[in-house]
Amino acid sequence: MQVVETFGRTVESWSSQRPERARKLLRTGWEAQNLKNRFKPDKRLQPADRQLACIMMDAMLAPLQTPEQSAMVSVFTPCEMLQEVGLNPYNVEAFSCYLSGSQAERAFLQQAENTGISETLCSYHKTFLGAAQKGLLPKPRCIVYTNLTCDANLVTFRTLSQLYHVPAFAIDVPMQQNQDNVDYVAAQLRALAAFLQEHTDKAIDEESLKVRLRRSKRTLEKYRAYQQKRADRYVPTDLVTPLYCGMTNNILLGTEQVEAYVDELLKDADKAPAAKGKRIYWMHTIPFWSDAVKEDLLFQEGAQIVGCELSEVAEPDFDPEQPFEAMAHRMVYHALNGSASRRIEAGIRHAKQVKADGVVWFDHWGCKHTLGAAQLAKKKFEEAGLPLLILDGDGCDRSHGGEGQTSTRLGAFLEMLNEPGRTEEGAQG
Template identity: 75%
Template sequence: MAIVDTFGEKVEQLSNTNRTRARWLLKTGWEAQNLKFKLMPDKRLIPADRYLAGMMMDAMLKPLQCPDQCAVVSVFTPCELLQEVGLNPYNTEAMSCYLSASKVERGLLQQAENSGIAETLCSYHKTFFGAAQKGLLPRPKCIVYTNVMCDANMLTFRALSNLYKVPLFSLDVPLQQNEENVRYVAEQLKALAAFLERNTGRKIDEASLSQRLERSKRTLEKFGRFQEEKADRYIPADLVSPLYCGMTNNILMGTPQEEKFVDMLLRDVKKAPAKKGKRIYWMHTIPFWSDAVRRELCFNEKAQIVGCELSQVCEPDFDPADPYMAMAHRLVYHALNGSVNRRIEAGIRHAKQTKADGVVWFNHWGCKHTMGAAQLAKKKFEEAGLPLLILDGDGCDRSHGGEGQTSTRLGAFLEMLNGDKV
């Protein structure tokens, strides 16, 4: 950890004096970590999760290595269209997670707040914006985002477009689930295709796009099978693999690499031993940096995270034969679009799919959608027979951590699940 602290301090110092050098150091450090993932993987993880760590690191390095071949995207942007024109996803939440893991986030958050960004804005967005302002994160080819779930998107991506001086495309997804709205979004996706063609000079072949959506559908179906088969198995879990999975199941959907990952999961689960300990389904992002959460849930046979909401927000109930309608259907019927009841119902369904013993609803600081729904979620989950802990904190910013409260409340929740007196 001392190495990471020193690395983060040096990157932060250089970001104030020499942005080119700071960016080089960040890229080189991440490349070294990627080499470690490949040559010295964590043997406590199943092979699929070791592969996942490298795949995610590859995705994070692309914006630093070849930014002109990347598009900044919100996490729920359908990226199959980007893949067809050779653009890699440059995701705000994922990049901010890695900056936080590199102990660089504090100065970036302060930079954003000093420029007038509200303290209450999502820390993932503030971290990314501060890094862009400092020149630590390079200029992308373009920006594409949706309004699904996150109201910070409406501010962040327009501000980034002005800062980077690059083209911007926004997908407006209505809240109501009906076929008229699917057609409305499909027309926007066709306009997005034209936007990407103009900005890259490459044409999108609809037959190729349809095949890519077929792969997305297969991948989601296989992941659902894995979650069902995993329900009676014990798979060692850390705090970052569920986040990696939540990210790649969105921004890398449609790629051969993501399908390979879920194929590996299906092979690995067949070799896994019988389940042991308490099983926790996690709603929203995970504070991977938290020592309190790590003590209770990281590589712990007594309790482990068996699923994360973010990896199961899209269902494979779309027809790849019409790729634009398929992507539109996925957005309109997205679990986090529309009434919060849809999100809660999906969470209950997926928690039961994994045979979870309990659920953590993580109130990430700045996420109004999550915090506003917490009490209703507790009522609905518990009516469905799933005890739920509302845990306050921040997935990215350590200064909002509340470690003492996290340790006390999470520990008491797990004792309650074990039937111990609390």
């Protein structure tokens, strides 16, 4: 850990005076980690999840290695068309997670706040903005984002477009679920195809796009089948793999690598032993850096995270033969779009699918969508037979504090789940 701390401090320090040198150090460090993932992986992970660590590291390195072939995107932007024109997703939330994992986020958070960005803005967005302002992050080819579920997107991507002087395309997703709104978003996606063709000089072939959407649909269906299968299996997991799945099932959806990954997941589930310990379903982001959460949930047989909301927000009920309508349907009917009740109902379905014993609703600082729905979620989940812990914290900013409270509350929640008479209660709902 001392090596990581030194690495993070050096990246932060150099970004103030010599940002290009800091960027080279960041790239070199991440490339070294990528080699480690390939040749000396964490053997506690299942084979598929070792493969996933490489997929995600490749995705993070791509914008540093070939920024001119990258597009900055919000986490729920459909990226199949970007793949068609050879653009890699340069994602705010994922990149900030990796900066935090490198212990290099603090200086960038402070930089953003020093330039007038609100303290209450999501820390993932502040970290990315601060790193961009300091010159650590290279200039992308373009920016594509949506207003879907996260109001921080409207501030972040407009600011980035002005900072880098690159073209930006915003996708407006209405909150109501109906065919008119699907048609409205599909029309925007057709305009996005023209935008991407204009700025890359590469045409988007609709037949090729259909092939990608078929792959996206298969991937989501297979992932759901895996979640059903793992409900009766013990699959050791860390705290980042569930977040990685939030990326693979969103910004990397449609790629051959991700479909191959879920195929391996299904094989791993077939070989896994019978379920053991308490099964926790996690709503929203995970503070993977937290020692308190690690103590209770990192590769623990007694309790493990068996599902994360962010990996299951897109439903596979779309028609890939109409690719623009398919992507639009995925956005309009997205589990986080619309009322909080839709999100809660989806969370209950998915938690029951994996036979969760309990649920953690993580109130990530700065996420109004999550903070505002917490009490309603607690009521609805518990009415459905699923005990729910509301846990306050920050998924990206490790200086947020509250470790003592996290340890006490999470520990007490797990103890409660282990009380006699609760063994099957959560699973049966």
